[in-house]
Amino acid sequence: xxxxxxxxxxxKVLSVGDLTAMVKGLIEGHFGPLxxxxxxxxxxxxxxxxxxxxxxDGAAQVRCCMWKAYASRAGRPPADGTEVFVCGxxxxxxxxxxxxxxxxxxxxxxxxxDQQRALERAQAALARDGLFDAARKRALPPFASVVAVITSxxxxxxxDILTVTRRxxxxxxxxxxxxxxxxDGAAAELCAALRRVNRLDxxxxxxxxxxxxxxxxxxxxxxxxxxxxxxxxxxPTVSAVGHETDVTLCDLVxxxxxxxxxxxxxLVWPDAxxxxxxxxxxxxxxxxxxxxxxxxxxxxxxxxxxxxQAAVExxxxxxxxxxxxxxxxxxxxxxxxxxxxxxxxxxxxxGRLLRRRADFISGGAFLLRVSDGDVAARAE
Amino acid sequence: MTAxxxxxxxxxxxxxxxxxxxxxxxxxxxxxxxxxxxEQGVACLREARARLAEAQLTVRAVLEGADGxxxxxxxxx
Numbered sequence: 001x002x003x004x005x006x007x008x009x010x011x012k013v014l015s016v017g018d019l020t021a022m023v024k025g026l027i028e029g030h031f032g033p034l035x036x037x038x039x040x041x042x043x044x045x046x047x048x049x050x051x052x053x054x055x056x057d058g059a060a061q062v063r064c065c066m067w068k069a070y071a072s073r074a075g076r077p078p079a080d081g082t083e084v085f086v087c088g089x090x091x092x093x094x095x096x097x098x099x100x101x102x103x104x105x106x107x108x109x110x111x112x113x114d115q116q117r118a119l120e121r122a123q124a125a126l127a128r129d130g131l132f133d134a135a136r137k138r139a140l141p142p143f144a145s146v147v148a149v150i151t152s153x154x155x156x157x158x159x160d161i162l163t164v165t166r167r168x169x170x171x172x173x174x175x176x177x178x179x180x181x182x183x184d185g186a187a188a189e190l191c192a193a194l195r196r197v198n199r200l201d202x203x204x205x206x207x208x209x210x211x212x213x214x215x216x217x218x219x220x221x222x223x224x225x226x227x228x229x230x231x232x233x234x235x236p237t238v239s240a241v242g243h244e245t246d247v248t249l250c251d252l253v254x255x256x257x258x259x260x261x262x263x264x265x266x267l268v269w270p271d272a273x274x275x276x277x278x279x280x281x282x283x284x285x286x287x288x289x290x291x292x293x294x295x296x297x298x299x300x301x302x303x304x305x306x307x308x309q310a311a312v313e314x315x316x317x318x319x320x321x322x323x324x325x326x327x328x329x330x331x332x333x334x335x336x337x338x339x340x341x342x343x344x345x346x347x348x349x350x351g352r353l354l355r356r357r358a359d360f361i362s363g364g365a366f367l368l369r370v371s372d373g374d375v376a377a378r379a380e
Numbered sequence: 381m382t383a384x385x386x387x388x389x390x391x392x393x394x395x396x397x398x399x400x401x402x403x404x405x406x407x408x409x410x411x412x413x414x415x416x417x418x419e420q421g422v423a424c425l426r427e428a429r430a431r432l433a434e435a436q437l438t439v440r441a442v443l444e445g446a447d448g449x450x451x452x453x454x455x456x457x
Contacts, residue, residue: 143391162439166437171390175442176439176440272435285405286404
């Protein structure tokens with residue numbers, strides 16, 4: 001049977017592709033990432049590394065795919081019947097017209113329980129041993145120049161730290177201790193790296209961290225052994241687990257918690273501009289001390305000169321005084337002063353002193369010296 | 381094992397300079413001491429400025445050898 005063409009609305013026939021594209025647009029425009037709980041059915045890992053499986057519960061099922069980059073972090077493909085949490089974004093596989101969930105995270109529910117219990121145990125043990133105590137937090141050195149960084153050598157965290165360091169404090173030395181930060185063996189590698197820091201001399205502080213990650217990826221930073229190794233680091237420590245919302249046990253043990261690796265770098269390095277200002281300031285102060293010292297010395301010299309002059313004047317005054325006294329003494333002894341008191345001195349015409357009776361010749365003339373001159377006299 | 385900073389760190393240098401300036405400002409020294417200290421201050425200052433100017437970020441990987449010894453190497457992945 002054929003329908004008359006007239007019943008078809010002209011120009012409004014969709015292709016299958018148009019339809020699926022429309023539905024895809026609706027679904028993907030409406031939903032973001034969601035957490036879904038379900039049971040795994042037929043999980044297949046392809047040689048490409050992608051996983052395909054079905055997630056179901058008693059009421060329904062949905063096709064899921066997990067791209068290689070995410071599947072590689074999820075461990076081994078779960079067996080049928082495993083109950084899991086998945087985080088995924090609803091989408092449409094147009095080629096098959098299938099609604100699907102594009103999964104980025106897959107965690108067996110049992111593992112979550114185990115992880116949660118392990119976390120709580122570790123937290124209690126660390127708290128009991130005082131590793132979270134505020135009293136044991138050390139201050140960061142105001143002026144770090146050599147910093148040890150423990151993180152993955154190919155992660156964004158290292159790149160971010162180096163970028164900030166280059167801008168802020170180009171004179172820095174960064175010692176990188178590479179370590180896996182997630183997955184099997186990450187905790188052991190972090191412990192080894194933390195212990196290695198204690199064998200480095202001249203390190204001012206230690207940053208340990210990673211870029212932003214999913215919650216189960218932070219497991220190594222919640223590991224009790226890692227926390228204890230972190231607490232045993234001899235220099236101040238900064239945790240930089242780039243996950244703003246989740247606080248890890250390492251964050252609680254570290255002396256300082258930075259929200260991201262970039263923030264850690266901002267925290268630990270001085271700003272070169274501030275340091276230049278400080279150097280300029282010190283230079284000005286140093287020059288100032290010399291100027292001041294020169295002034296001070298000049299003043300001291302002037303004062304010394306003044307005192308010297310005063311001392312000389314005083315000495316002269318004293319000498320003059322002594323001289324006056326001596327002059328007075330001499331004056332008192334002068335023969336003239338004796339004459340003034342009424343004594344007279346007889347002398348002959350030649351000026352010789354007539355001291356005894358025999359010196360006088362009867363009827364002879366002699367001179368009598370009195371205070372204001374000579375008097376002519378004659379002996380009887 | 382020691383990180384590569386052989387001479388005193390810039391931090392130590394600035395702290396020393398700060399100390400020198402403080403002592404010079406205190407006037408407690410006689411002239412000869414003050415002049416000697418001033419000279420040290422100038423040397424410190426020169427060194428600090430040179431450090432700031434040379435400013436080259438050093439990045440090294442710390443690697444552990446089979447014998448357990450640590451060594452530094454260029455970081456190039």
